[in-house]
Amino acid sequence: MKLRKLMLPMMAFVCAIGMAFASANVVEDQSTGYIFENNTWRTVQVDCGEGELNCRVKLQGDDTIYQVFEADLTTPTKGNASQPIMVD
Structure with missing residues (x-):
């Protein structure tokens, strides 16, 4: 009886941890870039994306095109985009 009282909460805890990792939100393949504004x-x-062109962005509400830096x-x-990418 004592073993059940100990094992049941431990199993519930292990299952909760496993479900936390199983239901994690997957973030789109975006990376952090830097612009000088x-x-x-x-x-x-x-x-x-991957390519040889310079990555450029255009902010919403702004007509300026910015070069993205590492x-x-x-x-x-x-x-790989020939046109500036719109970002928020």
Whole structure:
């Protein structure tokens, strides 16, 4: 009887942990890029894809096209889109 009182809560705990990992939301394949806007660096979530073209973005409500950079802020991010990608 004592074993049941100990094992049942432990099994429920293990199952709850397993279900937490099984139901995790999958994030789209987007990465963090950096643009230079208004004399400051800003992070953007953008999916540039793989390619040899420079990845560029256009912010909603803004007609300016920004070059996307890697985390070192000097290397342009490469992608496969010939047109700027719209981001929020």
